[in-house]
Amino acid sequence: MTFEIEVDGRTRHVSIERAGGGTFRVSVDGAPTIVDARRVGEFGVSLLFPGDAHAVTAIDLTPGSAPGEMLAHLAGRTVPVIVNGRRMARGGAATGSAHGEHRVTAPMPGRVVRVLVARGDEVAARQPVVVVEAMKMENELRSPRAGRVKEVEVVAGASVEAGRVLVVID
Amino acid sequence: MKVLIANRGEIAVRVARACREMxxxxxxxxxxxxxGARHVRDxxxxxxxGPSAASESYLRIDRLLDAARASGADAVHPGYGFLAENAAFARACRDAGLIFIGPSADAIESMGSKTRARAIARRAGVPVVPGTDDPLDAAASEGEIRAAAERVGYPLLVKAVAGGGGKGMRAVDEGGGxxxxxxxxRSEAGSxxxxxxxxxxRRLQRPRHIEIQLLADHHGTILAFVERECSIQRRHQKLVEESPSLAVTxxxxxxxxxxxxxxxRSAGYTNAGTIExxxxxxxSFYFLEMNTRLQVEHPVTELVTRVDLVHWQLRLARGERLSIDPDRAITPHGHAIECRIIAEDPDQGFLPSPGLVRALRAASGPGVRNDAGLVGGEVVPVFYDSLIAKLIAWAESRPDAIARMQRALREYDVIGIKTTIPFFQWLMRxxxxxxxxxxxxxLDRVLADRRGAPFTTISETEALHLTIAAGLDAWWRAHGGVAPDQAGPQSAWTRVARLDALRVR
Known part of the structure; x- marks a missing residue:
């Protein structure tokens, strides 16, 4: 079984087959390795690499905010992981965090204070695009990646609900 | 004594723990x-x-007094925030025959006004930051404002007389602004x-924020504790506190x-309070303000002095005499550091990140204290302060406390939302x-220089492992959950070994 998995801006091709006894033959971009893997609890995955000095990694995976997006929790850090983003986009199952198009959404209810970009603008990764006031603070919402602004869906002064799409970056 | 805790979140849990212990x-x-919140279940x-908005519930004096009456409480602990420094609330509690676990309404009132507090400090012979003695109200003319500012000198800070938490405060470098x-x-202070x-x-160029915890009984004894160092602030909000301070001999x-x-003493203060x-x-040091309540960062003092401040708040409110050895209170035993774990995404400019906490695995082990306000399965609501827990590390020395904090931060998983943990992992290195x-x-200088560079960093190997874990997760789900060959008697032992491995990671 094969997957396309994006972590930290890099997409890797992963193929997985069961090797018995709780182990799996996993190939990442063509490089094979044996992984001894277990589910631990509702979210946990324990990985053990017998061929790599018996290294151990413990990761928790929970669903993210968009289809195909997972949040991986590793040693106090939280990292988004996108599973089969491009395939889901092709199949029409996902639109939000699919490859190519990214939506900047309101993480909580609030009021749009300023819109910092216009349709057609080029934006850099992490560039602020909208300022939303919520929880008594002004919060800059940033573009997740470099691209061009495809749509601006709000105006200054608008009240927004959590999850409302504010800007679409292509 | 039955105590109504007029608060929520971690401080309500903290106070309830002390009450139960006593x-x-x-x-x-x-x-x-x-x-469904933890403080209710505890x-x-x-x-x-009342409704979710704080102005309709936690800030409603009438409803809190009704609750005290309906439940038969005879004392009220205000925690911090909400009504903790509201003199009218303290007065209303006492008028209703309730013990207010804090100072008198008069002491709250005099220390709550910044200009009055400065006058009290000055009368007591305590240095205050040079500044205007009298408040400038809305009637002050432009000429009066300019003249007052010239007398203080630039750079200066404009501060709200009733202010706190950085609101109603503006820095001015020269006369034009x-x-x-x-x-x-004025507009911020008004709202x-x-x-x-x-x-x-007057604005000091590179000051440290140092504060002294006090306990005062009703018999004239006031006790000072080892200082707390709270200079790690983002936009006047403390993020890390420690005790003692490296800058204090x-x-x-x-x-x-x-x-x-x-x-x-000159304010007639009783119970717990802090002078900043x-x-x-x-x-040289200058009086900044007094907080007439328990502080968020009180645990670092507790760890280096081995005194339970909340126990003492309750005992002092009952009229007991302070019986702590003054030398013990002022002599630091080891070093303690606190990190405020807040539902904010440090990689998005500390954007609030409320939502469902699917699981919360707190750090533990030697020298680690976790004061959390919720457990896994609870939601961090959008209505209130987003502090979800305080992680405190104690060790014999500051370097050891930092190392212990680094270890504890690795162990701390708040699963489902973003928190400030990656920021602290960065800061501690x-x-x-x-x-x-x-x-x-x-901190504001460093954050500006970083221009939004992420605090969450993962190594190449970790990225590879995350990729594999996500792949296996998808594979398992495609195969209907956990594979059957993982059950069975033999693998029970493997599972135990793995759980152990998870814990020591």
């Missing part, structure tokens, strides 16, 4: 959003006090505190502590922090 029954109050009784700054500070009066204070500690005691000072680069080279301007 055999006191507790009453929680809750808004619509908090029916209490003996709980009373609904003074009128604008006053206008903005936050209902009082538009402001005053000016035993001799300076005695001087600051005795200044704090003098100021508190600015410590200048040349070693910063040479300037490790060497103690910081002041209250440090």
């Amino acid at each position: 055999g006191l029954r507790t009453v929680a109050v809750y808004s619509d959003a908090d029916r 209490a003996d009784q709980a009373v609904h006090i 003074i009128l604008d700054a006053v206008r903005v500070a 936050s505190f209902g009082n538009t009066a402001v005053y000016f204070e 035993p001799e300076l500690r005695q001087r600051i502590a005795s200044a704090a005691v003098k100021a508190a 000072f600015l410590l200048d680069e040349d070693g 910063e040479p300037d922090y490790i060497d103690g080279r910081f002041d209250t301007t440090y």
Whole structure:
């Protein structure tokens, strides 16, 4: 079984087959390795690499905010992981965090204070695009990646609900 | 004594713990959003006090008093925030025959006004930051504002008389900006505190924020504790606190502590409170303000002095005499550091990140204390402060405390939302922090220089492992959950071994 998995801006091709006894033959971009893997609890995955000095990694995976997006929790850090983003986009199952198009959404209810970009603008990764006031603070919402602004869906002064799409970056 | 805790979140949990340890029954109050919250489940009784908005629930004095009556409480602990520094609330509690676990309404009132507090400190012989003695109210003319600012000198700070938490505060570098700054500070102060009066204070260039915890009984004894160092602030909000401070010698500690005691005595202070000072680069220190309540960062003091401050708040409120050895209170035993774990995404400019916490696995082990306000399965609501837990590490020395904090931060998983943990993981490895080279301007300067660079970093190997874990997760789900060959008698032992491996990671 094969997957396309994006972590930290890099997409890797992963193929997985069961090797018995709780182990799996996993190939990442063509490089094979044996992984001894277990589910631990509702979210946990324990990985053990017998061929790599018996290294151990413990990761928790929970669903993210968009289809195909997972949040991986590793040693106090939280990292988004996108599973089969491009395939889901092709199949029409996902639109939000699919490859190519990214939506900047309101993480909580609030009021749009300023819109910092216009349709057609080029934006850099992490560039602020909208300022939303919520929880008594002004919060800059940033573009997740470099691209061009495809749509601006709000105006200054608008009240927004959590999850409302504010800007679409292509 | 039955104690109504007029608060929510981690501080309500903290106070309820002390009450239970002392055999006191507790009453929680809750808004619509908090029916399932941990502080409600931890209490003996709980009373609904209104809708989710704090102004309709946790800030409603009438409903809190009704709750006390309905539950048979005879004392009220205000926690911090909400009504903790509201003199009218303290007065209303006492008028209703309830013990208010805090200072008198008069002491709250006199220390709550910044200009009055400065006058009290000055009368007690405690140095204050040079500034205007009288508040400038809305009637002050442009000419009066300019003249007052010239007398104080630039750079200066415009501050709200009723202010706190950085609201109603503006920095002004030279005369051109003074009128604008006053206008903005007034408007913020009006909406936050209902009082538009402001005053000016000279701005120190690189001050440290040092504060002294006090306990005062009703028999004339006031006790000062080892200082807390709270200079790690983002936009005037403390993020990391520690005790003791690297910048304070035993001799300076005695001087600051005795200044704090003098100021508190002249205000007729009782119960727990904290006096905040600015410590200048040349070693001079200035009274900044008094917080007439328990502070968020009280645990670092508890760990280095082995005194339970909340127990003492309750005992002092009952009229007991302070019986703590003053030397023990002022002599640090080891070093403690606190990190505020907040539902904010440090990689998005500390954007609030409320939502469902699917699981919360707190750090534990030697020297680690976790004061959390919720458990896994709870939602961090959008209505209130987003502090979800305080992680405190104690060790014999500061370097060991930093190492222990680094270890504890690795162990701490808040699953489902973003928190400030990656920021602390970064800070605890910063040479300037490790060497103690910081002041209250440090963090804002560093954050500006970083221009939004992410604090969450993962190595190439970790990225590979995350990729594999996500692939296996998808594979398992495609195969209907956990594969059958993972069950069975043999693998039970493997599973136990793995759980152990998870814990020691």
